[in-house]
Each structure stands twice: as C-alpha cells, then as structure tokens.
Amino acid sequence: MYIPSYYEFCCKVKTVAGHGTLERIPGLLEAMGARNPMIITDKGVSQAGLATIVINAIEDKISIGSVEDDVPPDSDLKVVNHIASIYKKKACDSIIAVGGGSVLDTAKGVNIVVSEDADDLMQFTGAGALKRELKPLIAVPTTAGTGSEVTLVAVIADHDNNRKMLFTSYFLLPDAAIIDPRMTLTLPVHIAAPTAMDAMTHAIEAYICLSKNPLSDAHALEAIEMISNNIMAVMEAPDDGDARLALGTAATLAGIAFSNSMVGMIHTLGHSVGSVCHVPHGTCMSILLPYGLEYNMHKVGDRIAELLFPLAGAKVYATTPRQERAQKCVQYTRDMNQKLYEATNGIHARNLKEITDRDQNPMVPQSKLPEIARTALGDGSIFYNPEALEYDDCLMVLTAAWQGEKLDQSKVRKG
Amino acid sequence: MEHFVEIKPGRKLLKRIFLSINLWFVGKAIQAAAKVDDEVKQEFDALPDGFTFSLGAFPNGPYMVVGKNEKGVVKYMGSKIDTVRLDMKMSLKSIECLFLLFTFQESTPVANSMDRLYVDGDIPHACSIVRIMDIVQVYLLPKFIAKLAIKRYPKWSLKRHTWNRLMVNLRAIAGF
Amino acid sequence: MENSSFEYLCRTKTGFGKNALDHLPSDLSAMDAKKPFVITSKAVAQSGVTAHLIDAFKESGIILGIWDNALNDNLVDTLRDLTDLYNNKGFDAIIALGGGVVADLSKILNIIVSKGPHALKECKGTDNIDAPLKPLVYIPSGICTGRETSRYACVAEYAYDSQFLMPDIAVIDPRMFSKAPWEDMVNEALRSFTNCLESYAKEDNPLIRSYAYTALGVIMEALPNIMESDLPNNNQSQDQEHLPLLAKASVINGYLISNCDTLVCRPLGKMISEKCSAPEGVCMAIILPYVLEFLCKDRETGRILLPLAGIERYCAIPDTQRFGKVLFIIREIINDFFRISNGRVPRTLEEAGLKQEDLAGIVESMSKRTDIESKALALILDNAMSGRSMTSS
Ligand SMILES: [Fe+2]
Numbered sequence: 001m002y003i004p005s006y007y008e009f010c011c012k013v014k015t016v017a018g019h020g021t022l023e024r025i026p027g028l029l030e031a032m033g034a035r036n037p038m039i040i041t042d043k044g045v046s047q048a049g050l051a052t053i054v055i056n057a058i059e060d061k062i063s064i065g066s067v068e069d070d071v072p073p074d075s076d077l078k079v080v081n082h083i084a085s086i087y088k089k090k091a092c093d094s095i096i097a098v099g100g101g102s103v104l105d106t107a108k109g110v111n112i113v114v115s116e117d118a119d120d121l122m123q124f125t126g127a128g129a130l131k132r133e134l135k136p137l138i139a140v141p142t143t144a145g146t147g148s149e150v151t152l153v154a155v156i157a158d159h160d161n162n163r164k165m166l167f168t169s170y171f172l173l174p175d176a177a178i179i180d181p182r183m184t185l186t187l188p189v190h191i192a193a194p195t196a197m198d199a200m201t202h203a204i205e206a207y208i209c210l211s212k213n214p215l216s217d218a219h220a221l222e223a224i225e226m227i228s229n230n231i232m233a234v235m236e237a238p239d240d241g242d243a244r245l246a247l248g249t250a251a252t253l254a255g256i257a258f259s260n261s262m263v264g265m266i267h268t269l270g271h272s273v274g275s276v277c278h279v280p281h282g283t284c285m286s287i288l289l290p291y292g293l294e295y296n297m298h299k300v301g302d303r304i305a306e307l308l309f310p311l312a313g314a315k316v317y318a319t320t321p322r323q324e325r326a327q328k329c330v331q332y333t334r335d336m337n338q339k340l341y342e343a344t345n346g347i348h349a350r351n352l353k354e355i356t357d358r359d360q361n362p363m364v365p366q367s368k369l370p371e372i373a374r375t376a377l378g379d380g381s382i383f384y385n386p387e388a389l390e391y392d393d394c395l396m397v398l399t400a401a402w403q404g405e406k407l408d409q410s411k412v413r414k415g
Numbered sequence: 416m417e418h419f420v421e422i423k424p425g426r427k428l429l430k431r432i433f434l435s436i437n438l439w440f441v442g443k444a445i446q447a448a449a450k451v452d453d454e455v456k457q458e459f460d461a462l463p464d465g466f467t468f469s470l471g472a473f474p475n476g477p478y479m480v481v482g483k484n485e486k487g488v489v490k491y492m493g494s495k496i497d498t499v500r501l502d503m504k505m506s507l508k509s510i511e512c513l514f515l516l517f518t519f520q521e522s523t524p525v526a527n528s529m530d531r532l533y534v535d536g537d538i539p540h541a542c543s544i545v546r547i548m549d550i551v552q553v554y555l556l557p558k559f560i561a562k563l564a565i566k567r568y569p570k571w572s573l574k575r576h577t578w579n580r581l582m583v584n585l586r587a588i589a590g591f
Numbered sequence: 592m593e594n595s596s597f598e599y600l601c602r603t604k605t606g607f608g609k610n611a612l613d614h615l616p617s618d619l620s621a622m623d624a625k626k627p628f629v630i631t632s633k634a635v636a637q638s639g640v641t642a643h644l645i646d647a648f649k650e651s652g653i654i655l656g657i658w659d660n661a662l663n664d665n666l667v668d669t670l671r672d673l674t675d676l677y678n679n680k681g682f683d684a685i686i687a688l689g690g691g692v693v694a695d696l697s698k699i700l701n702i703i704v705s706k707g708p709h710a711l712k713e714c715k716g717t718d719n720i721d722a723p724l725k726p727l728v729y730i731p732s733g734i735c736t737g738r739e740t741s742r743y744a745c746v747a748e749y750a751y752d753s754q755f756l757m758p759d760i761a762v763i764d765p766r767m768f769s770k771a772p773w774e775d776m777v778n779e780a781l782r783s784f785t786n787c788l789e790s791y792a793k794e795d796n797p798l799i800r801s802y803a804y805t806a807l808g809v810i811m812e813a814l815p816n817i818m819e820s821d822l823p824n825n826n827q828s829q830d831q832e833h834l835p836l837l838a839k840a841s842v843i844n845g846y847l848i849s850n851c852d853t854l855v856c857r858p859l860g861k862m863i864s865e866k867c868s869a870p871e872g873v874c875m876a877i878i879l880p881y882v883l884e885f886l887c888k889d890r891e892t893g894r895i896l897l898p899l900a901g902i903e904r905y906c907a908i909p910d911t912q913r914f915g916k917v918l919f920i921i922r923e924i925i926n927d928f929f930r931i932s933n934g935r936v937p938r939t940l941e942e943a944g945l946k947q948e949d950l951a952g953i954v955e956s957m958s959k960r961t962d963i964e965s966k967a968l969a970l971i972l973d974n975a976m977s978g979r980s981m982t983s984s
Contacts, residue, residue, distance in 0.1 A: 006611060008530045010604035014754075015798055018596020033721040126535040131623035133723050166538075170604065170621070211528030213607075214808060218801035226797065245595075253797055262528065309902045318906040377546075378539030383524045388567035415567025418660035419676060424648040431650070473617045475650055510650045511613040530606075531614070 002303075007213035011256045012170060013139075013150045017179035017249045019241060022054055025096065025138055026061035028176050032136040034094035036063055038087050040107045041098040042071040045142055053182050054098050054140060065092035075102045077121065077158040077165070080109035087114050094136035097174070098183075100143045108154035108172045111137050121156065121165060130169040139174040142183045144248040145195030145282055147202055147255020149177035177252055181245040189235050190347040192247070193340040194282025196234070199251035200227045201266050201285040201292075206257035208296060208303045209264040209384045216261035219253045225310035226250035231336070235343035264385035266292035269394060269401075272375040277364045279355055286340070287351055290333045291397050292385075293326075294407040298414050299386040301326045308332065351404030369398045388415045430514050431477055435494065437517045438470065438479035440587055442491035444551050445481050447586030449489035451579050455550050458543045459489050468503035468536070468544055469496050472513040503536030503544065519556075522564040523548065554583040599798035601846040602757040603729075603740055607839055611764035612643060615686075615728065616651035618760055622726040624684035628677055629657040630697045631688040635732050638769040644688065644730070656680055661693045666746045669696065670703060670711065677704045684726040687739070687758070688767075694729060694739035695746050698756045701727050702744075711749065720753040729758040731838040732767045734775045737783060740845030757849060761842050768834040774870070776817055776837060777928055777936055782872030783840040784810045784924075785860070785879045788917075790851045792895045793886055799850055806843035807898035809836050818927055855882050858960055859968075862953045869936075869943035876925055877940055880918045880980075881971040885963070887914065896920075918980075939978040947976070 016024055029037055041051045046069040055064060068083050087095075087110060097107035112124050115134035124130055139149035154167040184192070203223040206216050227250045233243035269292075270284035293304050305325035309317040311332050320328050340348040349355040352364045364372075373394035376382065382389055393413065400407045448455040464485050471478030480492040480499055492499060507513040512531040515521045523545060526532040534541045549565045562568050606614055619627060631641065636659035648655055658673065676682075677700070685704075687697035702710050705724035714720050729739050738744075740761050744751045783806060791803035813836040848857065859882075860875030867874070883895075893913030897905045899920050908916055928936040937943040950972050958965045974980070 004529065004608070006529045006531075006606070006608035008604060008606045008614075012600075012602050012604070014598065014600035016596075016598045021596055031718060031721060127533045128617075128621050131621065210524060214805045215801065218804040219798075221804075222797040222801050249797060253801070256798075306902055309906060314906040314910070317902070378542050380538045380542065382542065383545060384528060386566075388565075413567070419656065419658045421680065422645055422655045422657060424645050424651065424653070424655065427649050472650070474620065475652060508617040509613040509647070511610055511647070515610065531610075 002212060002214075002217075004211075004213055007215075009213060009215040009260050010170060011150055011260070012173050012175075013256075014176040015150075015179070015252055016176055017245065017252070019181060019245065021178050021180045022057035022140070022182065023061075025054075025058045025140075025178060028138060029062060029094055029136060032094070032175060034136045036065040036090075036092050037094040037096050037136075037138075038065045038083075038090070038092040038110075039067045039096045039098060040071060040083060040103060040110065041067070041069045042073070042100075042103050043069055045069070045099045045103070048142075048186055050142055050183055050186075051098055054096065065090045071099065071103050071106045073102055075105040075109065075154075075156050077109075077156055077160070080106055080113060080121065080156055084110045084113035094138070096138045096140060098140040098142060100141065101146045101148045104139055104141075104148045104174075105154045105156060107137060107139075108167065109156045111135055111172075112167065122158075125165045125167055127168050130167070130171045132171065134171050137174045139177045140183060141177065141179065141248065141251070143187070143195050144184045144192065144244070144251045145198040147199065147251055147258065149174055150252055150255040151259045179245065179248040179252055181241040181248060184244045184248055185239060185241060187238075189238055190344040191282075192234055192238070193231070193344055193348045194280060194286050196227055196231050196247050196251070196282075197286035197289065197336075197340070198282040199247070199254040200224060200231075201270075201289050202254035202258040202263060203227070203250075204289065204307060205263040205266055205292070205384075206254070206261045207307060208293070208300045208386065209262060210386060211261040211384050212303075213261060216257045219257035219260075221310045223250040223253035223257060224307065226253070228311050228336075232339060232343070235340065262384040263381050264292065265295060265382065265387075265389055265397075268376050268379045268382045268385065268389065269372070269398060271379050271381070272372045272394075273352065273364060273398075276368055276372045276375055277355075279363050283349055283355060286337050287349060287355075287401055288397075290330050290337075291401050291407050293330045293333065294409055295393075295397055295412055296386045297326060297330075297409055298412065304329050352398070352402040353404070364402065366399075366402055369395060369402060372398055387412070427510055430510055434472070434510065434513055434517055435477040438477055438494065439491075441470075441548075441551065441555070442479035442481050443587035444555055444583055445547060446489050446491045447583045448547070448551050448554060450586065451582045452550060452554070452575070455547050458547050459483055460487070462540060462543055463502075466502050466540070467492065467499055468505065468540075469501050470505045471496065471507070472510040473506045473508055473533075477510075477513075501536075503534065503540055505541070505544070506533050506535070507531055508533070519560050519563055524566070551583070554580050555587075595795050597794070597796040597798070599796060599850050600754055601802070601849070602754055603759065603761050603842075603846065605761045605763070605842060607763045609765070611762045612647035612730075612766070615760075615762060616648055616653055619653070619684055619726065619728070622684070622759065624726045626654055626656070626680070626682050627684040627686045627726075627728070628680075628682035629655055629686045629688055630661055630673070630693055630700065631657065631659045631732075632661040632690075632693055633659055635659070635689040635693070638732070640732050640767045640769060641688070643764070643766045644686075656682060661689065661696050663692050663746065666696075666699070666749060667711075670700060673700050674703050674708065684728070686728040686730060688730045689732050690734055691736045691738055695744045697727060697729075698744035699746060699749060699751065701725055701756075702751065714751055714753070715749060717752040718754075720751075720755045722755070724755050726760075727758045728760045728762065729842075730762045730764070730767060731842065733769060733771045733834060734779050735838055735841040736779070737786065737841045737844035737848060740842045740849075742849040754849070757846075763835055763838050763842065765832075765835040768838070771834055773817075774932070774935065776833060777932075778870040778872035779837050779841060780810055780814060780817060780872070781876035781924075781928075782860075783837070783844040785856045785872070785875040786844050786847055786854060787840070788879065788895065788898070788921075789854055789856050789882065789886075790847050791898055792883055792892065793853070794851055796850075799847060802843050802846055804898040806840040806847070808901075809840045809843075811899060813837055813840070814924060818931055853961065855886070855961060855963065859953070859957050862956060863940060863943070863945055863972075866949045866953065867940070867943045867945040873936060874940070874943060876921070877938065877943065878971060878975045880921050881975050883917070883921075884980075885967055885971055892917075940972065940976045941978075945976065950976070 203220040230243040230246040467482030787803040896913040
C-alpha cells in the first residue's frame with residue numbers, strides 16, 4: 001500500500017443511498033432545524049419529471065418554500081442573485097439542489113449569498129474566504145457521474161464582467177447527498193454510458209495519480225468495482241433500479257475519492273477537448289481513459305496492474321501473469337468502450353474523430369488538436385499526473401486518441 | 416487559576432531568516448531568468464501586464480512578491496504583500512511547510528497534494544508560475560537536488576545549462 | 592441489493608502523518624477560530640508533548656490556553672470552571688489533546704459553551720443537538736479507544752449522542768506520541784480490528800467498507816511490529832511507530848462505530864470484560880470468529896478476506912477457502928499474542944477468567960440490545976469459552 005508521509009481526508013457529506021431515500025429528506029432537514037426548503041433545479045430536470053418526483057416524495061412531510069427551475073447550463077451570477085432574493089422573500093431556510101453540476105454550483109452560490117447576507121459574491125472567492133457553516137443544503141444528483149455532490153468547489157460565471165468566480169471551502173460541501181435510483185432511471189443509455197465512465201475515470205485517476213492516499217484508494221476500488229459490475233446491466237436493462245443505484249452510489253464514491261486526491265492528465269486533456277470543441281465531459285473521459293493509463297505506465301504500472309482486480313474480478317486477476325496485468329487493464333477499458341459503442345448503436349464514441357454532434361458533424365477536427373494541447377497546459381490537474389506533460393506530449397496523446405490507435409509507449413518521454 | 420496557563424507561542428527566528436533569504440534569492444532569480452531564459456520569457460509573455468504574485472507562509476510570512484510591470488518587465492518586488500495588489504497568492508499553510516519546501520524535503524506538487532500549499536488566483540496563471548519556478552530551480556540547484564523537486568529533469572542545451580545558469584545566478588546575486 | 596439502502600456520515604477532517612500539527616493554525620482560522628482552548632490531562636502534559644503543539648502555533652500569532660487537569664470525576668464542577676474560563680478568556684474553539692477522558696470532557700464542554708448551561712441536561716440522549724457546535728479538534732497522544740472521534744460522549748450519567756459531537760478535525764502527528772504499556776496497545780489494536788472487520792463483514796455499505804478496509808490495512812501492518820517488539824516483559828513500547836498507526840485505526844474506528852449501531856462484538860465484549868480480567872478489546876477479538884461465523888452463515892463472505900490479505904493474496908486464494916482463511920488469520924493473531932505474552936493475553940473466555948455462571952446473565956442483557964436469538968448468543972459464548980469452533984458443535 002502506498003502511504004504518503006502526510007495526507008488529509010475529509011468528506012463531511014452525509015451519504016444516503018438506496019431505493020426510497022428521497023423520502024428521508026424531510027427528516028434530514030428537520031434534524032438540522034430546517035422547515036422551509038427551497039428546491040433549485042433546471043428546466044431539463046424538471047421537464048424529465050424528476051423535480052415532481054422529489055416534490056411528491058417530501059411534500060406531505062415538509063412545506064416547500066419555493067421551486068426554482070431557472071438554472072442555465074452554465075451557472076450565472078445574476079441567476080444566483082435572483083434566486084437568492086426569492087429565497088429571502090419566501091423565508092426559506094434551506095436548499096435542496098436537484099440536478100447536475102451547474103444546479104449544484106448555483107445552489108452553493110445562493111447558499112453563500114443567503115447565509116452571509118452578501119451583496120458581492122466576489123469577496124467570498126478563493127480559498128479560506130468562507131469561515132462559517134452555511135444554511136442546510138441537500139444535493140440530489142441526477143446524472144450518476146460528476147460527483148459534484150461531494151466536492152468543495154463551486155464555479156459561477158459573472159457574464160457582465162466576463163469572469164469566472166471560483167469558490168473553495170469545506171463549508172460548500174452539501175450536508176447530505178441523496179442517491180435515489182428514481183433520479184437516474186430515465187437517463188438514456190447513451191448519456192448514462194459516458195457519465196458512468198466519467199465516474200470510472202475519477203476513481204481510476206484518484207488511484208494512480210500523485211495525490212493518492214489509503215482512504216481515497218479504498219473509495220476508488222469500491223467505485224471501480226461497482227461501475228464495472230453494473231454498467232452493462234444498465235445498458236441491457238435501463239430500468240434496472242438496482243444497477244442504476246449501484247452506478248449512482250459509485251459516482252458518489254468516486255467523487256469522494258477524487259476530491260481527496262485529485263485527478264490527472266485524462267481530465268487535463270478532457271477538460272481541454274471539452275472547452276475547445278464543446279464535447280460532453282464524459283465522452284472525453286471514456287475515450288482518453290486508456291491513453292492516460294498507457295502514458296503513465298512506466299511510472300505507475302504497479303498501480304494500474306492492481307486495478308485489474310476491481311475491473312475484471314479476482315479470477316481474471318489471479319489467472320493473468322503479473323507482468324501482463326497492467327496492459328490487460330488498459331485493454332479492459334478499451335473493450336468496455338467497444339461494448340458501450342455497440343450497446344448504444346454507435347453513439348458512444350471510441351475515439352475523438354468519431355465524436356459527432358446532433359447533425360452528425362464531427363465535433364473534433366484534427367486541426368484543433370494543437371489548440372487543445374495548448375489549452376491543456378493551463379489546467380491545474382496536469383500537476384497531479386505521475387509523468388510530466390509538455391505541449392508535445394499532449395499533442396502526441398491527442399493524436400493517438402483522435403485516430404483511435406494505441407499509444408506507442410516507447411515514444412513517451414520518461415522523466 | 417490552577418492547572419491553567421495562557422501561552423503566546425512566539426516566533427521561529429532562525430527559520431524566518433533562512434526562508435527570507437531563500438525567498439529573496441528565488442525572487443531575484445525569477446527576475447533574472449525572465450531576461451536570460453527564452454522559455455521563462457515566453458511564460459511571462461503569456462501573463463497579463465501588471466501581473467503580480469506572491470509566495471510565502473500563512474499567516475505572517477515571510478513572503479516574496481514578483482510582478483510584471485506595464486512594459487512587460489519582470490521584477491522582484493520585495494517581501495511585503497500588503498502594499499501591493501496581488502493577482503495570485505501561493506501560500507504554504509505554515510512556516511514549517513514552507514521550510515519543508517525550501518529544504519527540498521517536499522516539492523511544490525507534493526506540497527500541493529498534501530494540502531500544504533494553497534493557490535489563490537487564476538489556475539492557468541498558476542500553471543505558468545509553477546512551470547517558471549521549475550525552470551528556475553533547474554538553474555539554481557545541482558541536478559541531484561532539482562531532480563527531487565521536479566518530475567522530469569529537462570534535456571537542455573549546453574549553453575542553457577552553463578552560460579544561462581551562470582547569468583541567472585550572477586544576476587540574482589548582483590541584481591542587474 | 593434489493594431493499595438495500597444505507598447512510599454514512601463522517602463529519603471529521605483527518606490529517607495523518609508528518610507535520611500534521613503545522614496545519615492547525617491555518618485550519619482553525621479557516622473555521623474563524625482565533626483563540627483555541629486546549630484541554631488535556633496531567634499525564635499528557637507531563638510527557639512533554641504539549642511543547643510540540645505550542646511549537647506548531649509559533650509565528651501564527653494565535654494565543655493558546657492550556658488546561659491540564661482532565662479527570663473522570665466531578666464533571667459538573669469541572670464544567671462550570673471550564674465554562675467560566677472559556678467565556679472569560681474569550682476562547683472560540685476547543686482542542687482535545689489526549690485520550691478518552693479528555694475527549695469526553697471536551698465534547699460536553701463544547702455543548703455547553705455553544706448552547707448554554709441548560710444544554711447539559713437538554714441535549715442528553717440521542718440526536719438532541721440540531722446545529723454545529725464550536726470548532727473541536729482532537730489530537731491523540733497515546734492509547735485511544737475510538738470513542739474520541741465518535742458521535743458519543745459520556746461522563747457518569749451524562750450521555751450524549753449526536754453527529755455534531757464528531758470533532759471537526761482529527762490530527763495524528765507522530766511527534767505527539769509518547770510511550771504506552773504493551774498490553775494497552777494490544778487491547779487498542781484488537782478493539783479496532785474487531786470493530787472494523789465486523790462492520791466490513793456485516794454492512795452492505797461501500798463507505799463503511801472503504802473506511803474499514805483502510806483501518807484494517809493499517810492494523811495488519813502494525814500487528815507484526817507490535818508482536819515482534821516482544822515487549823510484555825519490559826512493559827513499555829520502545830518504538831514510537833506503532834502508536835500513531837494504532838491511533839489512525841482507532842480514529843477510523845470512531846467513525847465506524849458512529850455509523851454502525853448494530854455491531855455485536857462491541858457491546859458483547861464490553862459486558863464480558865466487566866465480568867472477567869481481560870480488557871474489552873481482547874474479549875471482543877476472542878468472540879469475533881464465532882460472531883463472524885454466525886453472521887455469515889448464509890451469505891457470500893469470502894470477501895472479508897480482502898482487507899486482511901490485500902489484493903494479491905486475496906485473489907490467489909480460491910473463493911471457497913477465503914472465509915476459512917479469515918477465521919484462521921484471526922485465531923493466529925490471538926494465539927500469537929498468547930504465546931508472546933506467556934499467556935497474559937488469553938485465547939478463550941475461560942482463559943480470560945470468565946465464569947460459566949456469568950454466561951446466562953450476559954446472554955440476557957445482550958439479547959435486549961440485538962435481534963440475535965438468545966440461543967445463538969449462548970452458543971457463541973459457549974464456544975468462545977473453550978475455543979471450540981462453531982461448526983464442530
Ligand atoms: Fe470528470
């Protein structure tokens with residue numbers, strides 16, 4: 001076991017997972033002295049009927065102060081201030097955030113405004129700016145991927161001043177995360193597949209990158225195994241509640257793992273593909289996962305080899321010769337992508353050139369790779385990767401991932 | 416009252432002096448490297464004019480401040496953080512954590528991954544600064560020590576390793 | 592997985608290892624704490640470790656108050672004095688430095704300074720605190736029980752149970768540990784070992800498994816060192832490496848017992864210990880194999896070998912033999928301690944000095960706390976008396 005000479009671990013979020021756990025929300029709020037929650041969600045979530053499920057599950061036990069579903073895909077300062085003013089007007093005393101990353105970011109922003117009675121959110125940006133507990137916040141994730149229900153950051157865009165505000169504090173962690181399979185049961189398989197692979201990548205990067213520690217490792221191993229055991233079940237039977245629950249739980253576990261140990265180059269490159277070409281995050285993760293393993297093989301091959309156990313099970317692990325385990329692990333992630341490609345009738349892309357938008361146009365032209373590589377150098381996750389990455393390295397990996405060819409490991413510059 | 420004492424923990428003067436000197440030298444060396452080294456120059460060119468950053472220990476220092484003026488010239492700006500407007504602040508959680516960094520027991524990425532180092536500011540800018548400090552470390556330190564601090568020891572030309580190294584060190588000390 | 596649903600909460604941020612204390616001033620200020628009140632005991636203060644704590648606050652500008660007379664008696668009077676001190680001197684956070692007594696006192700003091708004197712009575716019982724208290728830091732400095740980081744606090748008839756009693760921060764810094772008696776270390780190790788393994792086996796909860804897996808890995812690493820140190824004779828640990836490791840497992844043990852309220856070995860071991868000469872942790876470990884056999888009799892159970900053996904060895908042992916291997920490992924640990932201590936650490940309840948006539952009483956009080964039938968409890972105890980394996984009876 002790798003034990004760093006010092007490490008910290010913290011996840012103050014109460015995790016409540018299972019069938020029927022939405023009904024526990026009123027009790028959880030009451031235990032924190034809250035009686036009049038505001039529900040924050042977005043149009044997509046409410047149109048899918050998910051907000052209604054939450055409301056039905058709790059309304060006979062607690063009064064709901066207000067339901068706001070105006071959150072844009074990219075959280076926005078004006079929206080935060082607007083929702084905060086309604087919160088105050090309706091005398092709400094807590095927040096239930098139902099949705100993905102931007103809903104949660106917005107809810108965290110609203111919580112800062114209403115708890116600190118702040119006019120200017122800017123004064124709470126940066127590490128250490130928040131000093132006190134905020135109002136009770138319960139997160140109900142609807143995607144089973146991002147893990148944002150257990151991360152301590154929030155990003156809010158200030159479009160007027162063309163800037164992004166970054167908030168980091170343990171006080172931003174929700175008080176509870178509710179994982180109820182009813183929230184993900186209707187998620188189409190071609191979206192469920194990449195989001196599950198995003199969670200998988202969180203766990204795998206948590207396990208192989210520089211900032212790993214024994215507790216994040218343990219969470220990562222559990223997460224990888226649960227995703228590996230359940231992802232194809234969801235592909236085959238999208239209404240399999242148990243498998244959906246397992247993926248949702250695993251996404252939270254993976255979130256706990258990576259928020260305590262950080263992610264590496266798969267996210268470095270993935271964020272950049274996403275920001276340059278507007279490709280969904282999970283799609284980038286699925287494609288880049290095997291490449292991130294190959295690139296770091298010479299540095300952390302033993303860690304990658306261990307991952308064969310949660311991915312493929314004890315039998316495969318025991319029957320694979322020791323020196324072949326790491327490569328087999330890489331192959332396993334490639335095979336998963338192939339299976340997901342087949343299960344989604346070709347929607348789940350296996351390489352960057354295969355990614356298309358709704359009108360079947362390629363989204364990542366090869367000519368964009370240099371720009372993506374340059375953008376990658378400005379992503380903080382680059383420093384947690386075991387091997388160093390410079391511009392040429394990024395471009396090499398991106399080119400291989402674009403073609404869908406294995407990375408030539410002999411060409412990786414070894415530091 | 417019995418069994419009770421109130422203690423004002425005091426200072427760590429030797430460590431403070433050691434670190435102040437180190438920070439001063441690194442600050443001067445960054446200023447020098449920005450003149451001598453093309454890669455450092457490029458990284459600074461990408462930062463906005465007027466960009467200033469600090470490195471130091473929470474909560475009372477010591478610190479160093481380096482900034483780029485409106486003309487794009489990089490300058491060591493002293494050891495006071497309250498008299499300048501900072502775009503980025505890199506702080507170690509305590510003077511001991513800064514000491515671990517400057518005695519090469521822990522590198523910047525290690526300190527960061529152990530939650531000993533906090534960065535306040537834009538992340539792409541922070542990435543540039545970390546790369547600049549990596550290069551400066553290669554200039555200032557013997558190879559066997561620099562290898563501990565950075566992931567991939569660079570393959571530089573002979574000129575960069577000898578002449579540039581000499582210039583960075585000389586300029587840092589002489590301050591030109 | 593049908594009907595499965597679980598909860599998990601650990602409110603504490605834990606820092607493990609080198610220079611951990613040096614993070615405290617910054618971490619406290621992140622919670623807006625400017626003047627912490629250190630509660631500790633005479634023994635800890637005399638061991639000199641407070642110097643390291645004070646050192647960590649140098650250059651921080653933070654003033655510390657240190658009170659070093661934590662005892663188990665006179666709770667109400669002590670609390671009144673401490674509350675006065677806390678308020679008069681303007682403290683705004685508590686640092687508990689030491690073991691169980693210090694932690695219990697600090698937690699209850701925190702209830703009162705956060706909620707007022709009436710809270711001493713009003714907050715008694717389960718879940719009667721509905722908001723976070725003042726920042727509380729826990730620093731172990733020797734033997735711990737796990738309760739320090741748990742949601743429980745108890746002094747005499749004053750017993751509290753709330754998530755808000757878990758400390759905000761737990762700091763395990765190797766510099767803070769002085770020596771401890773060998774048998775206390777054995778007891779601490781076996782207590783954490785038993786709780787972690789039972790919760791790993793019992794709970795279908797991946798978060799519990801993750802914490803338990805980590806702690807068991809730590810204990811399995813520490814055990815050979817504790818055994819090899821062969822110290823029952825000179826009675827003091829010479830090597831300060833094991834204590835921080837054990838503290839790490841105990842701190843996690845505290846998180847686990849806050850989340851599993853149906854553990855069997857923990858209350859049962861306590862009841863047994865009260866009737867015999869062996870300490871709690873040892874009694875818990877003696878009954879552990881029998882409890883596991885009972886709990887796992889109709890479930891897939893080979894999995895619990897994983898945290899004991901690690902990935903490599905786990906995969907190499909065939910599925911059908913894994914559970915047997917677990918029982919073997921537990922018995923081996925107990926036997927080794929017996930041998931090394933020349934019989935001072937018992938292998939069976941009989942050796943622990945438990946009398947046959949006490950069994951019925953223990954079964955009766957335990958059956959009130961669990962849904963395991965009295966008959967099964969009696970069988971577990973009966974076998975643990977003599978060290979027979981369950982299957983043979
Ligand atoms: Fe991600």
